[in-house]
Amino acid sequence: xxxxxxxxxxxxxxxxxxxxxxxxxxxxxxxxxxxxxxxxxxxxxxxxxxxxxxxxxxxxxxxxxxxxxxxxxxxxxxxxxxxxxxxxxxxxxxxxxxxxxxxxxxxxxxxxxxxxxxxxxxxxxxxxxxxxxxxxxxxxxxxxxxxxxxxxxxxxxxxxxxxxxxxxxxxxxxxxxxxxxxxxxxxxxxxxxxxxxxxxxxxxxxxxxxxxxxxxxxxxxxxxxxxxxxxxxxxxxxxxxxxxxxxxxxxxxxxxxxxxxxxxxxxxxxxxxxxxxxxxxxxxxxxxxxxxxxxxxxxxxxxxxxxxxxxxxxxxxx
Amino acid sequence: xxxxxxxxxxxxxxxxxxxxxxxxxxxxxxxxxxxxxxxxxxxxxxxxxxxxxxxxxxxxxxxxxxxxxxxxxxxxxxxxxxxxxxxxxxxxxxxxxxxxxxxxxxxxxxxxxxxxxxxxxxxxxxxxxxxxxxxxxxxxxxxxxxxxxxxxxxxxxxxxxxxxxxxxxxxxxxxxxxxxxxxxxxxxxxxxxxxxxxxxxxxxxxxxxxxxxxxxxxxxxxxxxxxxxxxxxxxxxxxxxxxxxxxxxxxxxxxxxxxxxxxxxxxxxxxxxxxxxxxxxxxxxxxxxxxxxxxxxxxxxxxxxxxxxxxxxxxxxx
Numbered sequence: 001x002x003x004x005x006x007x008x009x010x011x012x013x014x015x016x017x018x019x020x021x022x023x024x025x026x027x028x029x030x031x032x033x034x035x036x037x038x039x040x041x042x043x044x045x046x047x048x049x050x051x052x053x054x055x056x057x058x059x060x061x062x063x064x065x066x067x068x069x070x071x072x073x074x075x076x077x078x079x080x081x082x083x084x085x086x087x088x089x090x091x092x093x094x095x096x097x098x099x100x101x102x103x104x105x106x107x108x109x110x111x112x113x114x115x116x117x118x119x120x121x122x123x124x125x126x127x128x129x130x131x132x133x134x135x136x137x138x139x140x141x142x143x144x145x146x147x148x149x150x151x152x153x154x155x156x157x158x159x160x161x162x163x164x165x166x167x168x169x170x171x172x173x174x175x176x177x178x179x180x181x182x183x184x185x186x187x188x189x190x191x192x193x194x195x196x197x198x199x200x201x202x203x204x205x206x207x208x209x210x211x212x213x214x215x216x217x218x219x220x221x222x223x224x225x226x227x228x229x230x231x232x233x234x235x236x237x238x239x240x241x242x243x244x245x246x247x248x249x250x251x252x253x254x255x256x257x258x259x260x261x262x263x264x265x266x267x268x269x270x271x272x273x274x275x276x277x278x279x280x281x282x283x284x285x286x287x288x289x290x291x292x293x294x295x296x297x298x299x300x301x302x303x304x305x306x307x308x309x310x311x312x313x314x315x316x317x318x
Numbered sequence: 319x320x321x322x323x324x325x326x327x328x329x330x331x332x333x334x335x336x337x338x339x340x341x342x343x344x345x346x347x348x349x350x351x352x353x354x355x356x357x358x359x360x361x362x363x364x365x366x367x368x369x370x371x372x373x374x375x376x377x378x379x380x381x382x383x384x385x386x387x388x389x390x391x392x393x394x395x396x397x398x399x400x401x402x403x404x405x406x407x408x409x410x411x412x413x414x415x416x417x418x419x420x421x422x423x424x425x426x427x428x429x430x431x432x433x434x435x436x437x438x439x440x441x442x443x444x445x446x447x448x449x450x451x452x453x454x455x456x457x458x459x460x461x462x463x464x465x466x467x468x469x470x471x472x473x474x475x476x477x478x479x480x481x482x483x484x485x486x487x488x489x490x491x492x493x494x495x496x497x498x499x500x501x502x503x504x505x506x507x508x509x510x511x512x513x514x515x516x517x518x519x520x521x522x523x524x525x526x527x528x529x530x531x532x533x534x535x536x537x538x539x540x541x542x543x544x545x546x547x548x549x550x551x552x553x554x555x556x557x558x559x560x561x562x563x564x565x566x567x568x569x570x571x572x573x574x575x576x577x578x579x580x581x582x583x584x585x586x587x588x589x590x591x592x593x594x595x596x597x598x599x600x601x602x603x604x605x606x607x608x609x610x611x612x613x614x615x616x617x618x619x620x621x622x623x624x625x626x627x628x629x630x631x632x633x634x635x636x
Contacts, residue, residue, distance in 0.1 A: 143520060146530040146548050148468075152566075193635075195513040199540040202461060202568045212464040212566070214544045216534040218635070222517040226532050226544050228466050232566045236584040248470075248530070248550045250520045266554040317511075317536070 001285060007066035009033050009059045009081055010073025011042035012159075013095035017124045018070045018281040023049040028066055031059035033073020033081060066090050068285070072122070075174065076167045079104035082119050086111040092119040093284055096177050097304045100169025105308065109301055120284045121300035123181045125243065127278040133261040134245060134254055135186060137272055141249030141265065144187050147225040149179030150244040155204065155211070155231040163207030170311040171210040172196060176229035177307040179245065180215070183227065184303060186247050189220035196310035197317065203231070215310045319603060325384035327351050327377045327399055328391025329360035330477075331413035335442045336388045336599040341367040346384055349377035351391020351399060384408050386603070390440070393492065394485045397422035400437055404429040410437040411602055414495050415622045418487025423626065427619055438602045439618035441499045443561065445596035451579040452563060452572055453504060455590055459567030459583065462505050465543040467497030468562040473522065473529070473549040481525030488629040489528040490514060494547035495625040497563065498533070501545065502621060504565050507538035514628035515635065521549070533628045 003025050008015055010033035027046060030053055032039050039055060046053045056062050059081065062069070069085045071078050072095035079099035082092045086108070098121050099105035112118050125131055138144060153175060161167040168174065184191065194217050198210040211232060217225040233242055246255045252265030261272045283294030321343050326333055328351035345364060348371055350357050357373060364371045374380050377399065380387070387403045389396050390413035397417035400410045404426070416439050417423035430436050443449055456462060471493060479485040486492065502509065512535050516528040529550060535543040551560055564573045570583030579590045601612030 145517065145520060145550065146532070146546065148466075148546050150466075152571075195534055197534060197536055197542040199463065199542055201540050202463060212542055214464070214534055214542050216513055216515060216532055216544070218515055222519050224515040224517060224530055224532050226534070226546060228464065228544060230464050230566055232463065232568065232571065234570050234583045236586040237582050238587065248548055250550065252552050253470075253550065264555050265552045268554040269556065 002289060004285060005065060005067040006070065007062045008042060008070040009062065010037060010071060011039040012037070012074055013072035014122045014124060015042055015070055015072050017122055018093060019045065019049065020279055021281050021285065022046060023051055026051055027053060029054040029056050029062050031056040031062050033059060033077050037073060063088055063090065068093065071095060074161050074167060075169055076100055079108050083107050083111040086115040086117055086119065089116040091117040091288055093281055094119050094121055094300070096121045096123060097169055097173035097307060098300055099304055099308070100173055102305070102308055105301060105304055112297060118297035119300050120295045120297065121304065122280070123178065123295045123303070124280040125178050126181060126185060126295065127280045127283065129274040129277040130256045130259070130261055131182065132275040132278065133272050134247065134256050136275060137254040137261065137263050138186050138247050138249065140252065141247065141254055142251030144247055144249050145223055146248035147183045147187055148246040149183050149225070149227040150242065151175045151179050151229040152233045152242040153231050154233045154235060154237065154240055158206055158209065162209050165208045168209065171198060171213045171229050171231065172215065172311040172314065173304065173307040176213055176215060176227050176310070177303055179227040179229065180307055181299065181303045182245050183217065183225045184299070186245070187219055187223050187225065189223050191217050191219055191306045193218040194306060194310045194313060196314040198314040213314065320607060322603060323383060323385040324388065325380040326360060326388040327380065328355060328389060329357040330355070330392055331390035332440045332442060333360055333388055333390050335440055336411060337363065337367065338597055339599050339603065340364060341369055344369055345371060347372040347374050347380050349374040349380050351377060351395050355391060381406055381408065386411065389413060392479050392485060393487055394418055397426050401425050401429040404433040404435055404437065407434040409435040409606055411599055412437050412439055414439045414441060415487055415491035415625060416618055417622055417626070418491055420623070420626055423619060423622055430615060436615035437618050438613045438615065439622065440598070441496065441613045441621070442598040443496050444499060444503060444613065445598045445601065447592040447595040448574045448577070448579055449500065450593040450596065451590050452565065452574050454593060455572040455579065455581050456504050456565050456567065458570065459565065459572055460569030462565055462567050463541055464566035465501045465505055466564040467501050467543070467545040468560065469493045469497050469547040470551045470560040471549050472551045472553060472555065472558055476524055476527065480527050483526045486527065489516060489531045489547050489549065490533065490629040490632065491622065491625040494531055494533060494545050494628070495621055497545040497547065498625055499617065499621045500563050501535065501543045504563070505537055505541050505543065507541050509535050509537055509624045511536040512624060512628045512631060514632040516632040531632065
C-alpha cells in the first residue's frame with residue numbers, strides 16, 4: 001500500500017484506531033482541535049511507538065501538510081473541521097458522530113459532494129473479531145427479520161463537554177450509533193423510520209447527559225430493529241462496555257454477548273470460532289486506493305443522520 | 319385453604335397451571351368453549367391424576383356449578399365467557415390475553431365492576447423460579463431506569479385460529495404481553511405510552527400471524543422499556559421458548575437468560591441462587607380468601623389493554 005501524509009486533529013476520541021498505520025507510516029503532525037485541548041497523551045503514545053511528532057498549536061497549519069486527517073476532537077467541533085479538510089481534498093477519518101446536528105451533517109454532506117476526498121466515520125467495532133464473525137454467520141440464517149442491538153457503558157466521570165447537548169449531542173448519536181451501524185450492516189436494508197426515548201435523570205451531575213435510550217426502527221422489507229444504550233454498566237463489571245447484538249433470521253438466530261458468538265438453527269446451538277479482527281483505518285486507506293472495503297462515506301453520514309433523527313424524536317417527547 | 323368448586327371451559331391454553339389444585343380439590347366439570355373444541359387431552363390429564371371428570375357439551379351448564387372457572391378456549395372467545403362468569407359472580411382464571419380488542423376488554427371491565435368476583439390473567443411466568451429471583455434481586459439495584467424484555471417462540475404448526483387477527487389477536491397481546499407484565503411488575507411504575515412494530519411475512523402460511531414484534535414503552539418517572547417478541551426460535555433450539563429480561567438500575571443490573579439469573583454491581587458479576595417457584599392458581603385462590611398475593615385484577619386488565627394498544631399502534635403503521 002502507498003504511504004500517506006497523515007495528521008491528527010484532536011485527541012478526544014479513538015485516535016488509537018489509526019495507531020498501527022501511523023506507527024508504520026509516521027505522521028506529519030498533530031494539533032489540538034481547540035486551544036485548550038491537551039494532546040500530550042497522543043504525542044506520548046506515538047513517541048512510545050518510535051514515531052517522531054511535531055505538535056502544531058493551530059490545526060490550520062496542518063491543513064497544508066495532510067492527505068489524510070484523523071479528526072477526533074470535542075464532538076461539536078468534528079463536523080466543522082471535517083468540512084475544512086474536505087474543502088482541501090483531505091480524506092477524513094472522523095470520530096463518530098460525524099455531526100451532532102442535521103445542520104452540521106448537511107454541511108459535511110455538501111462539502112463531501114464538492115470534494116475529491118470523503119469522510120469515514122470511526123465505526124471501528126464493525127471490524128472487531130466478534131462483529132466479523134456475526135456478519136459471516138448471518139449469511140447462513142436465511143432472511144434477516146428482526147435485530148436487537150445494545151451498547152451499555154460505564155459512566156465514570158465524563159469530560160465536561162458530555163454534560164451539555166450542544167457540545168455532546170446525546171447518547172444516541174454518540175453511543176447507540178454503533179449499534180445502529182451494526183443493525184444496518186447486518187440487515188442489509190435501509191432505515192425507514194425511527195421512534196426513540198431517552199432519559200437524563202440520575203446522571204450524577206452530568207447535566208444534559210442521557211443515561212438511558214431506546215430506539216425502534218422500521219427498516220425496508222418489513223425488517224424491524226431495536227437498539228438499547230445506557231451509561232449504567234456498573235463499575236464492578238469486568239469490561240468497560242457490554243456490546244450485544246441478536247440477529248433473527250428465517251432459518252436461525254445469531255447472537256453476540258460476553259465475548260461469545262452463538263448460532264442457533266435446526267442443528268441446535270453452536271458457538272462459532274472467531275474470525276480475525278481487521279484494522280478499520282487500514283481499510284479506509286485501501287478504500288482510498290480504490291478497493292471496495294471498510295466503512296463507506298454514505299454509511300458514515302447516513303448512520304449519523306438516523307441517530308440524530310432518533311435523538312431529536314426522543315427530545316420532542318420529553 | 320378452603321375448597322372451591324372449580325370448572326374448566328376450553329382446553330386451548332394453560333389449564334395446566336391449575337392442575338395441582340384441581341388434583342387436590344377435584345373439578346365439578348369441564349366443557350369445550352365452542353362446539354368443535356376437543357377437550358379430551360384435558361380430560362385424560364385430569365383422570366391420569368385420579369380426578370373424576372364430567373364433560374358437559376355446553377359450558378353454560380357449568381355456570382350453575384362453578385365458583386371458580388378456568389377459562390382457556392379459542393382466544394377470541396375467552397372475554398365473552400369471562401363476562402358470563404363474572405355476571406354470575408364466578409371468579410375467572412383466564413388465559414391471556416383476557417380480550418383481543420378494546421371492546422372485549424371494556425366489556426370484561428364493566429362486568430368485573432358489577433361483580434363480586436374478578437378475573438385473574440394467566441400471567442404464570444411471574445411465579446416461575448427465575449422471575450421470583452429477578453424480582454427479589456431488583457430490590458438491591460437502586461432505582462430501575464431501563465428494562466428490556468424478550469419472548470421468542472418456536473412456530474411449529476399453529477392451530478388455524480392463530481392465522482386470523484379476528485381469532486388470535488396478534489403476537490403482542492398473546493406473547494409479548496408476558497414480557498409487558500414482567501416489565502410493569504419489575505419497574506413498579508405504570509405505562510404512559512407505547513410505540514410498536516410488527517411484521518407477518520415469512521410466516522409459513524400462517525395467514526395474519528405476525529412473526530416479529532417490538533414495543534417501546536414510556537413509563538412513569540422517566541423509566542423506559544423495550545419488549546421484543548418473535549416466532550423464529552429455531553426448531554433445533556433446546557427449549558420451546560427463550561424468555562429474557564434485563565433490568566437496569568442506578569446501582570446494578572439484573573438479568574435472566576438461559577436458565578440463569580445474574581446480577582452485576584460494584585462487587586462484580588454474581589449468579590443468583592434460584593428461589594422456589596409458586597403456583598399462580600393457588601395464589602389466585604388465596605387472593606379470593608383475602609390475601610394480597612398473586613396477579614391482581616387490575617394488572618390482568620391493564621397489561622392486556624397496553625398490549626392491545628401496542629398491537630393497534632403497530633397495525634396503524636403497516
